Amino acid sequence: MKHLSILVPDVQAGPNTLSCIVGAYHIFTEANKYRNQHNQPEVFSIELAGVTGQSSFVNGLLTIMPQVHVDTIHKTDLIIIPAIAAAFKEVEAGNAVLVDWILKQYKIGAEVASMCTGAYILASTGLLDKKSCSIHWNAAANFRTLFPKVNLKAEKLITDEEGIYTNGGGYSFLNLLIYLVEKYYDRQTAIYCSKIFQIDIDRQTQSDFVIFSGQKSHGDEVIRQAQEYIEENFAEKLSVEQLSKRFTVGRRNFDRRFIKATGNTPVEYQQRVKIESAKKALETSRKTINEVMYEVGYADVKAFREVFRKITGMSPLEYKSKYNKSMGNF
Structure with missing residues (x-):
């Protein structure tokens, strides 16, 4: 059985951070359940991994207690990075630990998927340099400034390159999850999950959602x-x-x-x-x-x-x- 690590950031989290974490856990758990119902083995053991015993979200209204500390996971197969707050400048505090751990795991064979602004954390590892990446269109200008070496494709819903996956903004992380279910399970499981959670399958673009606002914070x-x-x-x-x-x-x-x-x-x-x-x-x-x-x-x-x-x-x-x-x- 493969191992799935859903990361729980302790800082720089936003409202959508929680949605991504819960959504990923729910969909992959349902995919495992579907396999069980059809007398097939589960694909992933799923763990929420963080750097503290408890992380707070939405101004402390909600909390998540990660099941394990990332340092106790010596080998994982797929890492999911949830969205974080869009006002990103550089990695802070506990997220620096996550960045180091992600880089280490990728080097020994793990694949990594970032949701929406989770691409900030992924890009901070250097793994996205010279690779394609998607992010919420509203964060694109800031992202380009911070990570000029990344080939940003804000019109893309999903990018898939060398075991690294990214996706666009908002709740389009659900489309990435269906994409990953098909990759790691099979097409039929992906179709089942898309129907259960009512998520469009095979959606490829977020272009029609973009509201263009020219980047003007460049100093020229x-x-x-x-x-x-x-x-x-x-x-x-x-x-x-x-x-x-x-x-x-x-x-x-x-x-x-x-x-x-x-x-x-x-x-x-x-x-x-x-x-x-x-x-x-x-x-x-x-x-x-x-x-x-x-x-x-x-x-x-x-x-x-x-x-x-x-x-x-x-x-x-x-x-x-x-x-x-x-x-x-x-």
């Missing part, structure tokens, strides 16, 4: 001004040459500084601002797709649809149908 005042100019004039056709001249920066240098500061090229940034405006119009108005398209500065229907799908993972009509049912589609 010229680029910050350029961002604001783009946001105020997004419906206009702005070339990179126009922008670089307006802010008296050479084209190549402007491109380089813009990417370094925001994580997007100037063109990508303009597209994201346009599509964010289009999304809001599709969510809240009775405007047609074409009306919205023209308002945000597109004249070509095909180009608008392609960019919209690239950023949100769905067509403008699909998006309107999903988020604005009371308004109708036209």
Whole structure:
């Protein structure tokens, strides 16, 4: 039987930390139960592992008592890191012990999965350097600043690379758990768990949940001004040459500084601002797709649809149908 360690952080925890811990324990316990019912062996022995005898959550309203101290686990097969508070700067106190233990276990064969902002702890081990990683879209800018060596894929729901798994934000950790059940158990057990817990199986993206807000805490005042100019004039056709001249920066240098500061090229940034405006119009108005398209500065229907799908993972009509049912589609 394999061993599953669900970590219980003692500091930097947030409300979703508890949800992740309880959700992981519940789903894997149910997967074991399903195997038992079908005369198959359980896959995991499951333990909640921490660094103290008791950890508090939600301003002390709730507590969890880890079953074991991580130091007593000499070998585990899968480590699950729950979400932590999003206001992360560096690993604090007891979580440093968890970081060292995770790194040690990975080196001797364990796989590691982080949920949402649990990626902060995982990235602190160095194991995510030059690897793909997902996180809640609202934490992406801060994460990029702290861990520039990580290949952040905030649009992805799940990443899977070299025995390291990450997932997007909020309660999408449930999708990661179903993904792991299928990997470690089998497809049928995953389907069963998805039905019992009513979780969509095979969901791949969180793009349509993203609310774009340009990263402006980078310290480059010229680029910050350029961002604001783009946001105020997004419906206009702005070339990179126009922008670089307006802010008296050479084209190549402007491109380089813009990417370094925001994580997007100037063109990508303009597209994201346009599509964010289009999304809001599709969510809240009775405007047609074409009306919205023209308002945000597109004249070509095909180009608008392609960019919209690239950023949100769905067509403008699909998006309107999903988020604005009371308004109708036209």
